Amino acid sequence: MDIAQNVKNEIIQKGAEIIHHKGYSAAGLNEILQRAGVPKGSFYYYFKSKEHFGLEVIDYFAGVIEGIFNKYLADDSAPPLLRLSNLLDFYGRLLAKQGYALGCPIGNLSLEMADTNERFRERLDSSIGRLVGLIEESIVAAQKEMSVSAEIDAAEAARFIFYGFEGALLHVKVLKSITPLQTFKECIFSYLTKQIPVKPKQKKTAIRGQ
């Protein structure tokens, strides 16, 4: 890889960090270049516009998340439903490490930008489509080994899971607690397996009392 590409990647990566913390609109080009250690004013050597940069940041975020999804969901050593469970547990640990802040960069950018920038909206839509596709493959695999009913529409269930996951991440930010993700996980597994989890009374009361 040539040096220019390395510098460009560094700008994207540091820019992504800043955008994850404060959003796209609030992320200033000078701050991004400074964080990347690139001379002020050289931004337009690497990117046609802030919008082009933003689109590459979406691709970067989507790539990172796809990597995480693939690591867990394509792990053949575990049965398909356990892979999904492991993925959600990984996010639980990640969110705890981040102090329950930040949330999902794709969800954040969707709320911030989907109404105002059509190119961003399209790029977010296709990124989400790929992530939903990975979940769908897991559900199909679970259906093949009979741990999820074959009557469930895997594509629809995958979208339902992704939307619920994004909603749970949003509420992790508000509650500053992992509870929304735990609630989501328990209910989604109940939905997928059609078994109602009966929980000990004590835990129920504790969650209710929040």
Place this chain on the structure above:
Amino acid sequence: MDIAQNVKNEIIQKGAEIIHHKGYSAAGLNEILQRAGVPKGSFYYYFKSKEHFGLEVIDYFAGVIEGIFNKYLADDSAPPLLRLSNLLDFYGRLLAKQGYALGCPIGNLSLEMADTNERFRERLDSSIGRLVGLIEESIVAAQKEMSVSAEIDAAEAARFIFYGFEGALLHVKVLKSITPLQTFKECIFSYLTKQIPVKPKQKKTAIRGQ
């Protein structure tokens, strides 16, 4: 109600409209006062700070949404599950009217402000708690008439529904289509009633082809 209170309410209402469109940080005080027809510079006569104003806007949003939730979920003329279904259908019509833009003001403010302002976070948290409580009451009512299994934890299911609803609204913005809300509705009813909806092949293909 005295005139000062009327003017204050007008500022809150017009401010809420602007914040729903562009977010809290981007909403300028002068723009809000102009929209409300109130002289420039008189903001601090009505509010101690922009933050105090923002907290009252959250209460305003929460009040409007509680009104909508109550209208549908407390409608004794319909069985409890149909009330929930009617509520989701109402939101489907509202989102279509809004061109699938804007989304839920409480969800938007959660993503924008929960990390940066603790008072906002607390106010959003308690607003969400009240809305979740209204859904919980519907589920308890549905359990009493045996349309939802008594083994489901109503409080947990209510949170699951609210998180999934917020996630679906987020994706309505990205897809610019009502499909995420429809998917959410079908899957949530499958979860609540433990019946797998078998859909006609044609519809499945259409949704998959998005």
